Amino acid sequence: MSTVASKQVSQLEDATVRFCGDSGDGMQLAGTQLTNTSALAGNDIATFPDFPAEIRAPRGTKAGVSGFQIHFSSTEIFTPGDTVDALVAMNPAALVTNLQDLREGGVLIVNKDAFDKKGLEQAGYTDDPTEDGSLTGKYKFHSIDMTKLTRLAVEEYGLSMKEADRCRNFFAMGLVFWLYDRSMEPTLRFIEAKFGKKPEIAGANTAALKAGYHYGETVEAMNTQYQVAPAKLGPGTYRNIMGNEALAWGLVAAATLSKKRLFLGAYPITPASDILHELAKHKHFNVLTFQAEDEIAAMTATIGAAFAGEMAVTASSGPGIALKGEGLGLAVMTELPMVIVNVQRGGPSTGLPTKTEQADLFQAIFGRNGECPMPVIAARSPGDCFDVAQEAWRIAVRFMTPVMLLTDGYIANGSEPWRVPPLAELTPVEVKHPPGHDPSQANGNGDANGDEFLPYARDERLARPWAIPGTPGLMHRIGGLEKADGTGNVSYDPINHQHMIDTRAKKTALVAEDIPLQELDGADTGDVLVLSWGGPYGACATAVHRMQRAGKAVSHCHLRYLNPFPKNLGEILGNFKTILIPELNLGQLRTLIRAEYLIDAVGLNKVQGKPFSVAEVVEKIESLLG
């Protein structure tokens, strides 16, 4: 890629860029395209799409601001970055809501054309910040007439003004691509694939992209171009993957490898709907997607599919999981294998639909009537969703139990490079159904030997047989009333009830025998152990690495298994002076850890709809080290 001779080229270890604008400005697309081209350039990446709180907010308002942050690096990274090195703001509302995250001396690009009287008023500016000099000294400030330049660039395609203005994000992309010496090729391919059938739109977007790129190349004020070298990732084929996509693929892989059809019962809900969308695309993998009339039907249809003998999954977010509660009880009582995905969002009630939070851990573990245990596991990053989906199914089948899988909005919509696993690396889950017997040989209930079939007989893991309708001789009835041990018939016997409750609890506890021991990043004794779960993984890992490099006795333990905990967790916790648990809630894991191990863990808790920054975790660790 050539640059004009007069420009400086500066090498960076990493860079964080944020596009922000009105929700109609195409910022998510701009971010995704920069992500793709950076991934293809071999950088490690982490992204944070920040959707507007209000989906249909009036144009130009602060509530309608949409952002996409991407961190790309020549070294391994785990977070989308605390502060921003380059900020592109398409209107005053975007500038006023995002400027505080731009580091001093960073690059600031604004669309000058949007800074008219109305736009400034909507953002609450009395003076035009692009003209009052407040930005010039503090940042590498570029005030660019993007609307006008884009209209000019696309003139020959005869678009309406509205259509022409829709190309503006491509101009912004082009400019940022130049700024970071990124290839335009992947985006050109995207334009062709997406708009190929509308040549004038494809042409205009291409022209706008190139105009932005050439603007950077030729305009003198843009005097520095930055380069971020490829990261040294392990060998393999990589792609960029988003959390919900990875989760869907993990489910497809699990079903395919265990030779099951995949049934997804779902009702649309932010931020889980993309799982439904993604799976609906893959029907050729024998995927049945059932868009139910409500969350309750999504759940209970999933139970029906599990009874049918398929790999049954339902996916939702907190409010939907609340509605599924009664069905989850039935799933526990019928002891059928299935996976329940909760892509957590800000709560309670409707809460903050587009924002992230981790406040559904108690709901996952306790949110049902009665003693109603269920294994709970959580993904830590977009790519990890792929593995966790398969692990959830493995546990579900081996223990004949519903399994709750937690992710969150941050993981679901974030993306990272993902090493494509060779198929040989994937472990199929073995599924067994008891065989039937020849109906002409015997009459009535019975298995292959003519013995009475016991749907609630148990193996060494306390799992019951998964006998499916259509199997001769194994006819049986299950349901939500308490079961007699063995026969599964309705039983109100007090001793049996105690026995069955104990058995279901024990079965869940036995999962601990079937999962890996907890691993630790760092020394196994020390001053502070950071104990994390879910989305904060990246911020915690980065913070702990930073402390370790500074010679501090800090280690990191990240939990995938939340119910039951890994067997050796208590032992690990006992070897540190202080246990710090950062969570995007008011201390749910901390409460569980205190209850289970009688350890007075310390919390770092935040509920602002945003992930932790590395700095927040570092600061907390430092305060504990004294």
Next chain:
Amino acid sequence: MAIEAPLPVLKPTDFASNQDVRWCPGCGDYSILAQMKKVLPTLGVPRENIVFISGIGCSSRFPYYMNTYGMHSIHGRAPAVASGLKTCRPDLQVWVITGDGDGLSIGGNHLMHCIRRNMDLNIVLFNNRIYGLTKGQYSPTSPLGKRTKSSPMGAIDNPLHPLSIAIGCEATFVARSIDTNIKHLADTLKRAAEHQGTAFVEVYQNCNVFNDGAWDYAKDKDTKADTTLELIHGKPMIFGKDRDKGIRLNGMNPEVVELGKGISEDDLLFHDEKSPEPTLAYLLSRMRYEDGFPEPIGVFRAIDAPRYDVAVNDQIDEAIEAKGPGDLEKLFRSGDTWTVE
């Protein structure tokens, strides 16, 4: 799993499970259970391919008494459980057993959507116009003014009419029968089973403990000929002990007329269960005893329409046809990838 063997000839008792039936003595449910056991052996479907799914309520105990696969699920959700099952396994014969409270109150939404999808399910709604299991509160089909424990001054909720709802959801098979009219009930269940698509059957069922006699007008041998009208496809709507009364259409409204006196059979409404428009069936579903009409029993509507359980599986076949069978390797490598040596 498929074991090839000639189908044994089954008897009603082959469909009885080893569980004691626990309805109150005299409950109408016994008769429905008996007719079901009588009908199933005539269908030629092996027991292991039959599944009964129920919700909560007296009627929902039904699956426990059948030696088939079954699930006694949770309140109101049986249609959804059955939908998940049938989507995965169109090969199974799936029955949904529900009641007026289970199906029309807590589970109304599921019932509505289940019917519109037209999976090949057989829904039998036991209508006793009361909450029996919870000991006697008024139900969504209890008449206005009904005095119960929860409505001591009389119910003020306008009742729902199950068949009107089913027809409103464009059910492809809608029928009504009566617990004690055993031959009619058996015939109706058989027709429901044979229908391809969602079959919805309302059964007038007597709860002799909490709402005894709710359907006496339609069951009493002295009155039933005048208070019910047996629908027969292609036949004029004639009823009465002496078969001297009929239903005629006056504008948009049905009216009861006496035959003779210048009114002949040809003037009457003829039943057409195959009419693509649900108008006639709906009109019939609104004929009520309290309004001076005989209440129709039999098949209101039986039409062919596309089935969800077939279509959803067809889409899989189409997708495989178009894209080839799913290939994980290909999926993982779709779109842009890069290689690190």
